[in-house]
Amino acid sequence: MKDNAIVFKGTKEGLYIVLKEEMDFEDILQQLEEKIKPSKKFFEGAKITNLKGKRLTPKEFEELVGVLENQYDMEYLGDYESLYSYVNGVKEEDKNRLNQVQITNQNNGQEEKAFFVKGTVRSGQLIKSDGNIIILGDVNPGAYLEAVGSIMVMGNMRGIAHSGTQGDYNTFIAAFRLEPMQLRIGDIITRSPDGKKYKSEVPEMAVVRRGMIIVEPIWGRNS
Amino acid sequence: MGEVIVITSGKGGVGKTTTAANIGTGLALEGKSVVLLDADIGLRNLDVVMGLENRIVYDLVDVVEGICRMKQALIKDKRYTNLYLMPAAQTKDKNAVNPEQMLKLTKDLAEEFDYVLVDCPAGIEQGFKNAIAGANRSIVVTTPEVSAVRDADRIVGLLEAHGLRNPQLIINRVKIDMVRRGDMMNIDDMVDILAIDLLGVIPDDEYIVISTNRGEPAISDSKSLAGQAYKNIVKRILGENVPFMNLDPEEGFMAKLAKAFGFRRK
Ligand SMILES: Nc1ncnc2c1ncn2[C@@H]1O[C@H](COP(=O)(O)OP(=O)(O)O)[C@@H](O)[C@H]1O
Ligand SMILES: [Mg+2]
Numbered sequence: 352m353k354d355n356a357i358v359f360k361g362t363k364e365g366l367y368i369v370l371k372e373e374m375d376f377e378d379i380l381q382q383l384e385e386k387i388k389p390s391k392k393f394f395e396g397a398k399i400t401n402l403k404g405k406r407l408t409p410k411e412f413e414e415l416v417g418v419l420e421n422q423y424d425m426e427y428l429g430d431y432e433s434l435y436s437y438v439n440g441v442k443e444e445d446k447n448r449l450n451q452v453q454i455t456n457q458n459n460g461q462e463e464k465a466f467f468v469k470g471t472v473r474s475g476q477l478i479k480s481d482g483n484i485i486i487l488g489d490v491n492p493g494a495y496l497e498a499v500g501s502i503m504v505m506g507n508m509r510g511i512a513h514s515g516t517q518g519d520y521n522t523f524i525a526a527f528r529l530e531p532m533q534l535r536i537g538d539i540i541t542r543s544p545d546g547k548k549y550k551s552e553v554p555e556m557a558v559v560r561r562g563m564i565i566v567e568p569i570w571g572r573n574s
Numbered sequence: 575m576g577e578v579i580v581i582t583s584g585k586g587g588v589g590k591t592t593t594a595a596n597i598g599t600g601l602a603l604e605g606k607s608v609v610l611l612d613a614d615i616g617l618r619n620l621d622v623v624m625g626l627e628n629r630i631v632y633d634l635v636d637v638v639e640g641i642c643r644m645k646q647a648l649i650k651d652k653r654y655t656n657l658y659l660m661p662a663a664q665t666k667d668k669n670a671v672n673p674e675q676m677l678k679l680t681k682d683l684a685e686e687f688d689y690v691l692v693d694c695p696a697g698i699e700q701g702f703k704n705a706i707a708g709a710n711r712s713i714v715v716t717t718p719e720v721s722a723v724r725d726a727d728r729i730v731g732l733l734e735a736h737g738l739r740n741p742q743l744i745i746n747r748v749k750i751d752m753v754r755r756g757d758m759m760n761i762d763d764m765v766d767i768l769a770i771d772l773l774g775v776i777p778d779d780e781y782i783v784i785s786t787n788r789g790e791p792a793i794s795d796s797k798s799l800a801g802q803a804y805k806n807i808v809k810r811i812l813g814e815n816v817p818f819m820n821l822d823p824e825e826g827f828m829a830k831l832a833k834a835f836g837f838r839r840k
Contacts, residue, residue: 471769473728473730473731473734474727474731475728475731475732488769489767489769492724492727492767493724493728509767
């Protein structure tokens with residue numbers, strides 16, 4: 352199985368890439384192309400903070416970073432030395448908390464389905480759909496939404512929402528009031544800052560830009 | 575047929591038992607026939623709060639197992655002739671009964687009484703499932719804390735999934751000086767999140783502790799603030815329209831508080 356030769360993971364600071372231990376370097380490069388090409392625009396300008404997993408030789412490292420920076424307009428923060436002095440001392444945290452999903456382009460031209468829920472989604476409840484999810488009501492803290500497609504909450508979204516669970520960065524999470532505990536799009540995660548509760552004033556949506564989740568107003572934005 | 579009301583919360587120690595004792599006593603004071611059913615098997619204490627613990631011979635599990643007749647396990651209250659308690663077993667655990675048995679028991683009790691109040695154990699396991707099995711109305715108790723509200727939300731979801739459509743909310747242990755300082759979780763926010771009807775707000779009141787230790791529910795004492803708040807709740811359960819709190823910032827603090835607890839201004 353070559354499928355998961357590389358996996359992108361998101362943190363607050365940026366992305367890191369996990370390289371599967373037993374893969375050849377050639378396969379890694381090939382998968383990089385397969386994974387990023389269809390989703391290139393989501394990765395433009397992305398900051399790669401770290402490489403984990405398979406240890407690369409200095410030459411391989413240079414080649415990989417070269418590909419990332421020149422072909423895909425990403426930026427690698429750091430250098431070979433600091434990478435491996437750091438990686439060796441760090442255990443791979445969060446491993447189980449993420450689905451290590453593949454990046455594929457989905458729903459292009461395909462019919463999309465939506466799962467409607469009317470009412471409050473409460474703590475401990477999980478709404479799952481292999482299409483989109485539309486909630487006509489509030490999503491409370493401790494409630495989970497998981498959609499292969501996008502998520503729209505016509506109310507307060509205060510729980511945990513995961514769109515693009517099979518790796519579609521084209522998906523979004525939108526809400527009349529987006530005050531989430533955590534948002535995930537594909538395998539990228541972001542969470543609300545600690546401390547003071549964030550109060551949303553206008554309808555907002557979360558999308559992927561530069562390999563990170565950003566939140567912006569649904570209406571009145573430039574793009 | 576009487577009504578079966580389950581009093582639940584998710585989180586422990588927020589005031590379910592206190593609420594069951596006070597509402598039960600309050601309904602009896604209003605002339606209704608009431609039975610308090612302690613469904614907290616293995617951790618019973620409704621009998622202690624009611625001051626009836628030394629009269630227990632048979633309990634709920636004995637009835638379910640056919641060791642005694644239903645009437646034999648009903649303890650008559652010492653003050654009110656139309657108030658009874660069916661205690662939980664202390665030496666068994668929650669698996670000693672199942673939801674079907676509880677459904678039958680509460681149905682049998684509802685034949686005899688206007689109100690069957692079920693005091694639910696903490697948690698969402700077997701004991702919870704037992705307690706809600708026969709209910710046709712539910713009250714969710716929370717305190718103004720994020721963790722209690724979160725658990726209450728979970729419980730509301732489970733109640734709704736079980737067909738108990740319109741749970742009502744009691745917010746207990748609201749601290750008056752914290753309201754004054756603005757440090758308390760906002761009542762409107764809690765009601766907004768839980769999205770269920772507010773049945774009442776109970777102040778934190780040391781009289782509750784005193785009365786609990788005496789085995790006399792606070793509702794029977796006119797000096798207790800919490801007792802007054804429970805009186806209003808009882809009236810609302812009976813369908814009376816008692817005025818509600820309003821956190822209007824234009825109002826003076828005492829007016830706000832008076833409104834919060836449903837007192838009439840002199
Ligand atoms: N409004 C209140 N003011 C002060 N103390 C309270 C109040 N409500 C409950 N308590 C106290 O909190 C504790 C837990 O109450 P209890 O009714 O036993 O909770 P539960 O049945 O939910 O576990 C008891 O010691 C009780 O006296
Ligand atoms: Mg109790």
